[in-house]
Amino acid sequence: MSTRSSPSSSLIAGMRPVGRDALLLEVRSPDDVPAIAAAVSAHLDSPDPAWSAGDVVPAARTVLVTGLTQPLAVVARDIGAWTIPPLPANAGPLVTLPVVYDGPDLGDVAGLWGTTADAVATQLRQLEFRVAFSGFAPGFGYLTGLPQELAVPRRDTPRTRVPAGSVGMAGRYVGAYPRVSPGGWQLVGTVVDTALWDVERDPPALLMPGTRVRFTDA
Amino acid sequence: MPNRGVDVVRAGTLVTVQDLGRAGYAHLGVPGSGAADVPAHSHANELVGNAAHAATLEITAGGCEIRARHTTVVALTGAHAPLWVGSVPAPFAAPVRLAAGQTLEVGTPTSGLRTYFAVRGGIAVDPVLGSRATDVLSGLGPKPVRDSTILPVGSAPSVTQADFDRLRRRVIPSAYRDTNDDSARASALINVRVQLGPRDDWFTTAALGALQGTEYEVTADSNRVGVRLAGAALERAVTGELESEGVVTGAVQVPASGQPVIFLADHPTTGGYPVVAVVEPQDLPLVAQARPGDRVAFVASARPAV
Numbered sequence: 001m002s003t004r005s006s007p008s009s010s011l012i013a014g015m016r017p018v019g020r021d022a023l024l025l026e027v028r029s030p031d032d033v034p035a036i037a038a039a040v041s042a043h044l045d046s047p048d049p050a051w052s053a054g055d056v057v058p059a060a061r062t063v064l065v066t067g068l069t070q071p072l073a074v075v076a077r078d079i080g081a082w083t084i085p086p087l088p089a090n091a092g093p094l095v096t097l098p099v100v101y102d103g104p105d106l107g108d109v110a111g112l113w114g115t116t117a118d119a120v121a122t123q124l125r126q127l128e129f130r131v132a133f134s135g136f137a138p139g140f141g142y143l144t145g146l147p148q149e150l151a152v153p154r155r156d157t158p159r160t161r162v163p164a165g166s167v168g169m170a171g172r173y174v175g176a177y178p179r180v181s182p183g184g185w186q187l188v189g190t191v192v193d194t195a196l197w198d199v200e201r202d203p204p205a206l207l208m209p210g211t212r213v214r215f216t217d218a
Numbered sequence: 219m220p221n222r223g224v225d226v227v228r229a230g231t232l233v234t235v236q237d238l239g240r241a242g243y244a245h246l247g248v249p250g251s252g253a254a255d256v257p258a259h260s261h262a263n264e265l266v267g268n269a270a271h272a273a274t275l276e277i278t279a280g281g282c283e284i285r286a287r288h289t290t291v292v293a294l295t296g297a298h299a300p301l302w303v304g305s306v307p308a309p310f311a312a313p314v315r316l317a318a319g320q321t322l323e324v325g326t327p328t329s330g331l332r333t334y335f336a337v338r339g340g341i342a343v344d345p346v347l348g349s350r351a352t353d354v355l356s357g358l359g360p361k362p363v364r365d366s367t368i369l370p371v372g373s374a375p376s377v378t379q380a381d382f383d384r385l386r387r388r389v390i391p392s393a394y395r396d397t398n399d400d401s402a403r404a405s406a407l408i409n410v411r412v413q414l415g416p417r418d419d420w421f422t423t424a425a426l427g428a429l430q431g432t433e434y435e436v437t438a439d440s441n442r443v444g445v446r447l448a449g450a451a452l453e454r455a456v457t458g459e460l461e462s463e464g465v466v467t468g469a470v471q472v473p474a475s476g477q478p479v480i481f482l483a484d485h486p487t488t489g490g491y492p493v494v495a496v497v498e499p500q501d502l503p504l505v506a507q508a509r510p511g512d513r514v515a516f517v518a519s520a521r522p523a524v
Contacts, residue, residue: 016415017524019498022466024463054241059463059464061461134245139246140247142462203246208246
């Protein structure tokens with residue numbers, strides 16, 4: 001992650017039109033996605049912005065900006081001239097999630113890591129994760145922070161039903177399923193006593209992009 | 219029980235509450251949802267004097283009976299279906315008076331898939347994240363309407379005869395005009411204009427040729443999430459997986475099978491399969507009205523440079 005401001009062209013590899021009113025920003029490094037998304041949001045929140053948008057959707061290596069109110073070439077030129085400030089290292093709020101390590105795939109993950117189930121739990125407890133982006137379902141945050149060497153593949157066969165609160169891993173991402181859904185991630189545990197998604201709450205998602213996350217013992 | 223409401227006596231295949239959807243929450247994984255055919259929804263509202271964001275009922279494949287609990291004005295647009303009040307035919311795409319206790323029957327559409335029912339004052343169920351829309355993917359919003367469900371209706375000034383005459387004079391887009399054209403029953407060929415991209419370069423030249431040169435059939439697996447097509451498989455030019463990225467309504471996404479899906483209102487906010495093209499906004503209503511068995515012919519324009 002950049003610790004100083006960077007010209008957007010050094011962070012953004014390209015921009016692609018998506019239909020008539022959306023622009024896909026391709027980011028060179030996944031670590032820079034949050035800062036770019038924040039810069040777009042800051043522009044939209046500024047007084048009297050030159051262009052507005054409906055949604056800013058960060059993802060693994062891209063930021064999609066939808067519902068643009070000006071021609072895409074104009075927006076692209078504007079973003080291309082920006083300097084992107086870095087996100088402060090502790091930008092996001094810290095959320096602690098109580099986790100019971102009871103997932104059906106905990107043994108498989110331990111095998112893939114060449115260690116024991118207890119050691120998997122210990123490792124996950126020691127890491128600080130960050131919500132890189134949300135997608136797939138309301139409140140489902142993709143957490144980064146897992147070292148590349150600990151990345152695990154998805155299950156060969158997705159489950160049709162993953163219990164609500166399940167903590168899963170796929171690739172270099174960790175995530176927690178807010179509600180019952182199909183899912184192909186490796187399930188290592190369950191978040192307890194925590195509403196990951198609550199429509200009555202503001203904001204409804206506990207794991208917003210940029211939030212830092214630690215797993216604690218239930 | 220509200221005095222001011224509608225009783226969906228018989229819901230038929232699928233009736234959902236819809237409005238203009240939940241914008242601004244895609245970064246939390248919340249689908250935009252809302253009416254699949256936005257112009258039809260908005261037009262129905264216009265015919266009863268509602269604002270565009272008032273909630274309507276999206277009636278899929280007709281077969282619906284709705285009783286008014288209070289004297290009111292309603293209108294139906296979108297997929298053209300025969301209408302009766304009692305046993306008297308009622309006009310489509312026009313304001314219709316319903317006295318308290320009268321039942322409106324919606325038959326099977328002769329063309330199209332989704333008929334929009336607007337009632338003056340709007341369907342007034344509680345909004346969730348700023349919208350009353352039923353999202354069949356995430357489960358947000360009200361559940362699909364079941365038989366014998368009473369829905370509250372918002373308050374609005376009552377309609378005088380002069381008001382009613384003014385509503386009746388509102389201009390009707392030709393697509394929704396009352397038609398006796400039974401030939402519309404046959405499966406339709408729908409020309410859908412698309413702009414290539416963002417990931418058209420993930421596909422071979424032959425695949426892009428097939429996309430534009432062959433017809434795709436709308437399958438019965440289609441729903442508010444997307445229209446699933448069957449036809450020439452679109453072969454990739456790039457090996458390896460695409461990392462999940464944001465997707466828009468109208469995106470033509472191509473999963474591993476090579477069979478395209480056109481995303482509609484309840485599509486997921488991100489996807490890990492490449493999007494070869496995006497439906498032009500003015501043709502999205504055509505896709506929203508596509509029935510299983512209809513055929514889609516894509517007409518593509520190039521991805522512009524930015």
